[in-house]
Amino acid sequence: xxxPTPDLSAPVxxxxxxxxxxxxxxxxxxxxxxxxxxxxxxxxxxNFGRLCSKGSALGETxxxxxxxxxxxxxxxxxxxxxxxxAVAGGLRKIAEQHGPDAIAFYLSGQLxxxxxxxxxxxxxxxxxxxxxxxxxxxxxxxAVAAHRRAFGSDTVPGCxxxxxxxxxxxxxxxxxxWCHPILFRRMLDARxxxxxxxxxxxPRRTQTGEExxxxxxxxPGSDTALFSGLMTYLAGQxxxxxxxxxxxxxxxxxxxxxxxxxxxxxxxxARATGLAEAEVQAFFxxxxxxxxxxxxxxxxxxxxxxxxxxxNAIINCHLATxxxxxxxxxxxxxxxxxxxxxxxxVGGLANMLAAHMHFAPEEVDRVRRFWRAPNIITGxxxxxxxxxxxxxxxxxxxxxxxxxxxxVSMPRADRIREALRSxxxxxxxxxxxxxxxxxxxxxxxxxxxxxxxxxxxxTVTNSERRISRQRxxxxxxxxxxxxxxxxxxxxRRLGHGEAxxxxxxxxxxxxxxxxxxxxxxxxxDFDLGGLSEIGAxxxxxxxxxxxxxxxxxxxxxxxxxxxxxxxxxYTFDRRARFVAVQPPALAQPVTAERPLVLNTGRIRxxxxxxxxxxxxxxxxxxxxxxxxEIHPDDAARYRLTDGGFARVTTELGExxxxxxxxxxxxxxxxxxxxxxxxxxxxxxxxxxxxxGIPDPVSGQPELKATPAAIEAVAYRSRGYLLTREVxxxxxxxxxxxxxVEGGSGLLFATGEGSREMALAVRGMFPGHELAEYVDHARGxxxxxxxxxxxxxxxLAVAPGERRPEWELAxxxxxxxxxxxxxxxxxxxxxxxxxxxxxxxxxCHGVGLDTINAAIGAGAGxxxxxxxxxxxxxxCGSCIPEIRKLLPQAxxxxxx
Ligand SMILES: Nc1nc2c(c(=O)[nH]1)N[C@H]1C(S)=C(S)[C@@H](COP(=O)(O)OP(=O)(O)OC[C@H]3O[C@@H](n4cnc5c(=O)[nH]c(N)nc54)[C@H](O)[C@@H]3O)O[C@H]1N2
Ligand SMILES: Nc1nc2c(c(=O)[nH]1)N[C@H]1C(S)=C(S)[C@@H](COP(=O)(O)OP(=O)(O)OC[C@H]3O[C@@H](n4cnc5c(=O)[nH]c(N)nc54)[C@H](O)[C@@H]3O)O[C@H]1N2
Ligand code: SF4
Ligand SMILES: [Mo]
Numbered sequence: 043x044x045x046p047t048p049d050l051s052a053p054v055x056x057x058x059x060x061x062x063x064x065x066x067x068x069x070x071x072x073x074x075x076x077x078x079x080x081x082x083x084x085x086x087x088x089n090f091g092r093l094c095s096k097g098s099a100l101g102e103t104x105x106x107x108x109x110x111x112x113x114x115x116x117x118x119x120x121x122x123x124x125x126x127x128a129v130a131g132g133l134r135k136i137a138e139q140h141g142p143d144a145i146a147f148y149l150s151g152q153l154x155x156x157x158x159x160x161x162x163x164x165x166x167x168x169x170x171x172x173x174x175x176x177x178x179x180x181x182x183x184x185a186v187a188a189h190r191r192a193f194g195s196d197t198v199p200g201c202x203x204x205x206x207x208x209x210x211x212x213x214x215x216x217x218x219x220w221c222h223p224i225l226f227r228r229m230l231d232a233r234x235x236x237x238x239x240x241x242x243x244x245p246r247r248t249q250t251g252e253e254x255x256x257x258x259x260x261x262p263g264s265d266t267a268l269f270s271g272l273m274t275y276l277a278g279q280x281x282x283x284x285x286x287x288x289x290x291x292x293x294x295x296x297x298x299x300x301x302x303x304x305x306x307x308x309x310x311x312a313r314a315t316g317l318a319e320a321e322v323q324a325f326f327x328x329x330x331x332x333x334x335x336x337x338x339x340x341x342x343x344x345x346x347x348x349x350x351x352x353x354n355a356i357i358n359c360h361l362a363t364x365x366x367x368x369x370x371x372x373x374x375x376x377x378x379x380x381x382x383x384x385x386x387x388v389g390g391l392a393n394m395l396a397a398h399m400h401f402a403p404e405e406v407d408r409v410r411r412f413w414r415a416p417n418i419i420t421g422x423x424x425x426x427x428x429x430x431x432x433x434x435x436x437x438x439x440x441x442x443x444x445x446x447x448x449x450v451s452m453p454r455a456d457r458i459r460e461a462l463r464s465x466x467x468x469x470x471x472x473x474x475x476x477x478x479x480x481x482x483x484x485x486x487x488x489x490x491x492x493x494x495x496x497x498x499x500x501t502v503t504n505s506e507r508r509i510s511r512q513r514x515x516x517x518x519x520x521x522x523x524x525x526x527x528x529x530x531x532x533x534r535r536l537g538h539g540e541a542x543x544x545x546x547x548x549x550x551x552x553x554x555x556x557x558x559x560x561x562x563x564x565x566x567d568f569d570l571g572g573l574s575e576i577g578a579x580x581x582x583x584x585x586x587x588x589x590x591x592x593x594x595x596x597x598x599x600x601x602x603x604x605x606x607x608x609x610x611x612y613t614f615d616r617r618a619r620f621v622a623v624q625p626p627a628l629a630q631p632v633t634a635e636r637p638l639v640l641n642t643g644r645i646r647x648x649x650x651x652x653x654x655x656x657x658x659x660x661x662x663x664x665x666x667x668x669x670x671e672i673h674p675d676d677a678a679r680y681r682l683t684d685g686g687f688a689r690v691t692t693e694l695g696e697x698x699x700x701x702x703x704x705x706x707x708x709x710x711x712x713x714x715x716x717x718x719x720x721x722x723x724x725x726x727x728x729x730x731x732x733x734g735i736p737d738p739v740s741g742q743p744e745l746k747a748t749p750a751a752i753e754a755v756a757y758r759s760r761g762y763l764l765t766r767e768v769x770x771x772x773x774x775x776x777x778x779x780x781x782v783e784g785g786s787g788l789l790f791a792t793g794e795g796s797r798e799m800a801l802a803v804r805g806m807f808p809g810h811e812l813a814e815y816v817d818h819a820r821g822x823x824x825x826x827x828x829x830x831x832x833x834x835x836x837l838a839v840a841p842g843e844r845r846p847e848w849e850l851a852x853x854x855x856x857x858x859x860x861x862x863x864x865x866x867x868x869x870x871x872x873x874x875x876x877x878x879x880x881x882x883x884x885c886h887g888v889g890l891d892t893i894n895a896a897i898g899a900g901a902g903x904x905x906x907x908x909x910x911x912x913x914x915x916x917c918g919s920c921i922p923e924i925r926k927l928l929p930q931a932x933x934x935x936x937x
Contacts, residue, residue: 055515056083058502059097060152060495061649063377064088064224065504066097067586070496072515078104078496087586088202088504094223095647095661095884095919100495102658104516110475110491111520117487122521126528128488129442130535132467136439137169142417146173146429146438149390150445151181151379154500154512156550157525158381159388160542161444162396163413164529166389168538170417172424173438175392177446179426179742180453182382183391184344185375187740188353191621192361193606194613195567196386196398200336200372201506201588201603206232207370210332212241212325214265214356215342215746219249220646222340222376223919225505226250239332241325243268244342245641246671246713247706249922256324261316262639262711262747264626266348268322269355270301271311275326276362278307283364290609290617291361297620301358304625314626316708329359334370341378341643345746347629350739354621361618367606376505383503387568387589388554392423393741397558398568412560414541425741427453427734433461440467441484444525445492449478450651450719450727453734453743456695471525474653478719491522495654498524500547501584506603509570510586526550548581559593567605567612572598629735629744632710636749638676640692641713642728643746646919647884648717656722662780663881667789667845668718668726670699672752673709677701680752685844687755687776687791690714692748694733698725698755698776700845712752716745723778724771757791759799759821761839762848764788764855769835772802783856791842796823799839803827807835815869826868833860836868846871849878849889882923885916893927902932 059066067086071079080101084091113125120128136144147165149158165174178186189196205211205228218226230253232238242254243265251257260268276282277298287294305311308326312319329335337360343352357373365371377383389396399405401421410418424432430452432438441462449455449462459482462468468484473494480489496516503509526544533542544550552574559571571593576584588601610616632639647661655661670690672682682688684703689696690712699714707713718726731750734743757776763769766785771777776791792799800816800823807827815824820841827835836855840846850871854864878889888911896910904924908915914924 055513056511057496057513057515058380058510059093059100060380060512061096062222063379063382063505064222065380065502065508065510066093066224067510068093068097068100070515076105076516077101078515086510088506088508088510089224092224092227092917094917096649096655098885098917099655099658099660102660103654104496105657106519107657108474108476108653109494109519109522110472110480110489111522112491113521114489115486117483122523125488125490126531126535128486129467129469129490130532132486133169133440133532134536136466140439142170143173144437144439145169145171146424146433146441147171147175148426148429148441148443148446148448149174149176149385151176151178151382151385153381153385153445153525154498154502154547155381155384155388155554156500156547157444157529158385158390159550159554160526160529160544162388162390164533164538164542166395166419167409167413167415168417168533168536168541170419172419172422173392173429174390174423175426175429176385176390177426177448177451178379178382178385178391180345180451180745181341181378182344182375182386183425183742184346184349184737184740185339185353186386186391187350187737188357189375191350191354191739192357192619193611194619195611197567197605197612198375198383198505198507199367199604199606200374202228203603204336204370204372204374205229207334208232208238208336209236209334209370210239210241210328210336212243212329212335212337213250213254214243214337214339214352215344216242216338216340216376217244217248217250217643218338218340218376219253219922220919221378221644223917225376227918239328241328245708245711249646251706252926253922256321256328258315258317258321258325259708261708262641263346263348263628264315265343265352266355266623267305267311267314267626269352269359270623271305271308271314271322272326272329272359273298273301273355273362274305275308276330276359279330281330282362286364286609287362290611291620292615292617293620293622294362297358297622300622304623333365335360335365336370336372336374338374338376340376342746344742345744346742347735347737347744348624348626349737349742351621351623355623358620358623361620367604367608369604372604374505380504381502383505383507384501387503387558392425392429395419397554398566408561409557412557425736427736427741427743430454430458430461433458433465436464439465440469441465442469442471443479444471447477447479447651447653447719449482451716451729453732453745454694455727455730471528473522476721477651477653478721490528491520492528493518493522493524497522501551503589507588508586509584509589511584546578548576548578551581552576562592564592628747630733630747630749632749636692636751637710638750638752639711640690640731640748640750641711641746642716642732643713645715645717648715650717651719652717652722657781659781659783660884660887662782663887664884665715666780666787667700667778668697668715668723668728669702670728670752671702671704671707671713673707673711674703674705675709676712677703681754682752683843687757688752689755690728690731691751692731692733694731696725697728697731699728712750718778724776726778757842758793758795759839760791760842760845761799761837762787762789762846762851764836764848764851766834782852785855787848787852789845789848796821796839799823800825803837810834813865813869824869824871826865831860838871849880853878883913883920886912888913890927893924897928897932902928904928
């Protein structure tokens with residue numbers, strides 16, 4: 043078939059950031075040579091021109107290095123004909139032999155709505171397998187379940203403008219300063235403009251907590267006690283909205299009674315959450331006396347064995363005060379992925395059918411008729427955790443993974459890798475060739491090259507139900523194809539050509555919109571009926587629009603910012619439901635053997651498994667190695683030192699991580715980022731250590747609280763190696779890889795001394811000129827490798843206690859030509875000029891030492907620091923860190 047060709051004549055293309063659920067508008071200006079200049083879109087209502095560090099660095103991630111550019115079958119290059127034949131043939135055979143429900147799809151909130159729609163339709167209507175789930179199970183499914191229990195539908199009631207108009211913003215289990223940076227800036231703006239108070243609820247004091255007016259560092263997993271206590275308190279203080287409860291809700295009495303049992307008063311709440319009474323009292327007072335409250339919640343709530351109850355405990359407090367659907371108030375689920383919402387809209391979760399419809403017989407029949415589906419499914423499929431367990435048991439014979447990297451991001455990932463081997467067919471649609479999941483193998487393994495951001499066309503929906511366009515501005519590279527094109531081709535080979543005869547994304551969008559409006563008449567929240575006849579040029583010009591967009595009525599063209607202002611919900615009696623929640627309990631208590639609670643999550647500048655942000659040297663500078671955060675008391679107990687190494691062990695395996703000692707974490711807890719994989723580190727896959735016990739309602743696995751043990755690990759030497767091309771680390775090293783300007787950097791630790799290292803290095807670069815500094819008595823070795831005048835590698839080895847500082851060498855390595863002075867400083871390890879220190883501001887590459895120097899020289903505010911050294915003046919993601927440095931540096935210079 044002929045593929046849609048992007049219009050490359052327009053110099054500036056309006057598109058949407060492919061990272062978080064804020065959904066910022068991006069202006070992309072391709073340079074015609076495969077590169078692109080990136081700016082924020084001033085007209086986009088999610089960001090009004092701003093971009094965070096990740097969005098700003100998008101231009102550094104579009105090169106074709108590491109890309110999967112042609113199909114492969116069992117590791118051998120294949121034609122599309124061959125690869126698609128293998129997929130279609132395999133699926134047909136497995137369906138015939140074992141039934142269609144031996145086939146599973148594992149999709150992603152990073153697919154475009156059009157891709158997602160086609161996957162869902164193919165699996166649930168035509169192949170006839172219900173086993174379609176997505177990484178959104180690990181991400182948003184508890185919020186979905188909480189919405190459905192409370193509202194009868196998966197509806198986000200409010201919008202971003204509510205943050206501008208709130209007087210109190212409560213953030214529960216959200217590190218928005220790092221994970222939703224542009225929304226967080228909006229919250230800080232509200233504070234500046236109208237004095238909005240910000241409260242954070244998180245066992246860790248993150249950068250978000252640092253910025254908050256009140257930080258509640260509660261015990262892991264105790265959120266239902268906090269919000270039960272709040273409900274009890276609001277009732278006791280006469281702060282409930284009796285009329286709203288009476289007219290628009292059901293189940294209040296039971297929920298309040300349960301809340302009173304869990305947390306009868308402030309003191310009991312404090313005990314159950316490990317907070318001080320005064321903190322609890324301050325929060326309750328603030329909530330009680332402030333009408334305009336938005337409660338944002340994210341993974342500290344969702345990724346929990348009580349995730350759904352946490353969501354409902356929050357929603358209960360909003361329903362009880364009638365603070366929903368009106369400007370400046372409401373619960374607001376902060377979605378993670380760029381199209382977490384779009385996936386829910388098409389029905390990508392195993393417990394949904396399509397277009398926010400489930401499995402009532404009339405819904406199944408409606409979807410069947412609309413699709414003219416020969417094999418419509420009639421009930422729910424397995425959710426992610428159960429689905430991968432079914433692979434282990436041999437029940438699933440074929441798995442198609444699309445747009446996600448489960449061998450890094452699924453709990454129990456090491457077990458899953460083993461299980462995949464026994465699959466008869468394992469298909470991976472990927473943009474990169476070397477992701478951990480693309481390198482796994484089964485009896486038959488097919489890799490299909492997918493178009494990536496900038497090359498593909500379609501829509502995404504952000505946290506506030508706003509549908510925006512992603513537009514292509516680069517040529518399709520190699521043989522890569524859009525995911526929907528690939529799937530439609532497979533459908534055709536299976537004899538379903540007519541139902542998948544799409545020739546462009548807009549045709550799919552129209553069908554998706556039409557299904558949402560089909561026999562709807564206001565009975566379902568999700569309705570894009572008004573867009574079901576959108577023409578190709580209107581779709582191309584499509585402006586960001588918030589659903590519902592029904593066919594008739596005032597919202598037909600404009601969409602709608604808020605729902606539920608009329609107090610009418612999507613339950614059968616149109617009343618919202620209070621939910622009686624469970625008292626807090628961790629899914630797995632800690633034991634003497636595993637006494638710590640392992641919490642996992644994100645850092646500022648990396649996205650998930652780093653297949654994209656890992657390409658950017660700017661984004662790799664902020665945190666270059668996988669690490670574990672631990673409280674000073676625990677560090678002392680386990681004899682760990684800041685900057686040293688620790689082995690973190692759970693029942694699932696182990697990781698070796700650099701230790702960060704911080705009082706931002708509670709004693710008894712440790713935190714490790716989820717980002718490092720086998721691609722980027724030797725022992726850094728912290729995400730795989732999670733046990734992932736699912737929430738009983740949503741099936742979302744617990745990823746924030748796995749019992750763990752920790753112990754110190756000592757290496758004799760540590761060092762760095764900078765090379766022009768990626769250099770494989772010798773077996774036996776601990777290593778982490780980061781992209782640096784001009785090449786690739788390896789930070790390593792080994793059991794060898796400087797003497798052995800010197801010998802090894804000489805063998806690594808035969809035929810090159812080596813300049814060395816050797817001091818084996820002190821365990822030091824430094825070496826610069828030249829090819830003529832060109833610096834091709836630089837290495838330093840030092841005793842194992844601390845990582846040798848590499849900022850200076852990185853600076854020399856980045857320079858196009860090397861000066862004599864630089865040659866000397868590479869070997870001496872001392873800068874000819876002052877070093878900038880570790881990078882704080884990724885956009886302008888400003889280091890810690892530079893910022894401290896600016897403060898020392900009199901810059902007394904974030905703005906003054908920006909004026910002095912540019913730090914924090916582009917995306918602002920580092921402003922919280924700069925603000926934290928201010929008092930420290932001022933105190934130092936005063937002393
Ligand atoms: N930089 C960056 N931004 C991202 C992403 C990324 O990879 N990198 N990913 C995106 C995606 S898909 C998602 S889902 C979002 C996630 O965004 P967030 O949910 O903000 O991020 P996390 O770091 O996963 O977890 C948030 C916080 O939950 C806290 N927490 C742990 N246990 C508990 C608990 O029991 N109660 C409470 N109240 N809090 C707890 C953790 O300490 C952590 O600070 O970020 C999105 N944005
Ligand atoms: N322990 C622990 N585990 C976690 C979490 C946690 O907090 N702790 N968070 C969970 C959450 S919230 C999430 S969202 C997941 C995220 O985890 P994943 O979804 O596994 O992470 P990504 O790295 O975003 O994977 C996306 C993959 O799709 C590929 N890709 C990019 N563009 C395209 C495209 O257009 N088409 C196709 N077919 N492929 C493409 C990328 O190269 C990449 O390999 O991790 C979950 N796992
Ligand atoms: S906040 Fe950052 S990562 Fe999220 S959409 Fe905006 S620019 Fe992209
Ligand atoms: Mo997520």
